[in-house]
Amino acid sequence: MGARREVHREIAWRNRLRGWLRSHAYSLFSALGRILHRPLDQGLTIAVLAVALALPALGLVAVQNGAQLLAGAARPADLLLFLVEGASQELAADFADRLRGDPRVLAVEARSPEQALEEFRSLSGFADALAV
CATH class of the missing domain: 1.20.5 (Single alpha-helices involved in coiled-coils or other helix-helix interfaces)
Known part of the structure; x- marks a missing residue:
């Protein structure tokens, strides 16, 4: 009796699934027909x-x-200024002092070319390429 009940459950489940699929297929084709009409x-x-x-x-x-x-x-924006090659440290310090006097400038930091190169190496990821 138990096996027969399992078969009926399996058939009932398949019938419900088949009915669900038919209903959705009908709805799909009905909607497509309305779109084309x-x-x-x-x-x-x-x-x-x-x-x-x-x-x-x-x-x-x-x-x-x-x-x-x-x-x-x-x-605030950061602005990097590079002086011409061979410019003296005194010229760079004088220029930095003039920039510090401008009220629109928040901070000025003067760096030597060596310091700038070292910072570029550490931040850019090109340390190996610059070592050549």
Whole structure:
């Protein structure tokens, strides 16, 4: 009796699955038929749905980009100035002092060419290439 009940359950499960598939196939082909019968109406409906689904994603992207833009604008810019080769340290120090006197400049740091090269090696990842 137990084996027969299992067979009936298996058949009932298959029948339910087959009915579900038929129902969905009917709905699919019915919808495709309506789209082909009235393409302009259905096309406009699909376009409205696409816009409605895309708007939240576009809003999120706009908010994230705006936050990044504002975060970048709040940070002061760094400016590197290089003097001509052979310029004396006194000339560099005098130029740095003149820049420090400008109220628009927050900080000035004068570096020797050797210090700048060492910093570039450590930060750029080109230490092996520069060692040659």
